[in-house]
Amino acid sequence: MNALAGGGSFATMPALIGLGVPSTFANATSNVSLQPGAMASAWTYRHGLEPVSGVGMRTMAGITFVGxxxxxxxxxxxxxxxxxxxxPWLLLFATLAIAFGTQASLWLRSRVEIGPKSLVAVQAMLGVYGGYFGVGSG
Known part of the structure; x- marks a missing residue:
């Protein structure tokens, strides 16, 4: 679940909150605890990664890391x-992203061609979102 859509936090974060961990700590703990799995997934799928709109994966990774x-x-x-x-609003956004992400991606891809500058900006925003909350960022 986490490798494909970043949805593992839907299980871990509420469990931590249910155990009495404050939400900000539960969020951070959940994100950190899921990192080994995320890194293993990235390593497993590494051969399918290729430049997007002329932006290499190392550059994308750096932008995401800074974000x-x-x-x-x-x-x-x-x-x-x-x-x-x-x-609650972030959870709603993540739920919609997971539920409709594929359809939205296909719809956008058929209508819009994103350039390198736009890609870098969107990737930076995704990095900020992932560092702040993380649910559904896969």
């Missing part, structure tokens, strides 16, 4: 109360 650091810093700066108010 992830920014998202992580935003999470640390967010109060637990504010995060508790934001989480």
């Amino acid at each position: 992830g650091l920014i998202g992580s810093l935003l999470l640390v700066a967010t109060s637990a109360r504010a995060f508790d108010l934001i989480v």
Whole structure:
């Protein structure tokens, strides 16, 4: 579930919150605990990775890493109360992304051709989202 869509946090984060862990710590703990599986998935699928719109995978990984650091810093700066108010909306967004991501991707691909600059911007935003919340970012 996590390797394909980043949905493992749908199970781990609520479990941690149910055990009494504050939501910001539960989110961070969930993301860190799922990293070994994410890295194994990336390694397994590495041969299918190729440049997108002329942007190489190392560049994409670097952009995502920097975005992830920014998202992580935003999470640390967010109060637990504010995060508790934001989480339901992030969960809704992640649920929709997982449920309709493939269809949306096909629809967009048939209508829009993304250039390198747009790709870098979207990948950076995805990195920030992944560093901040992570659910559904796969």
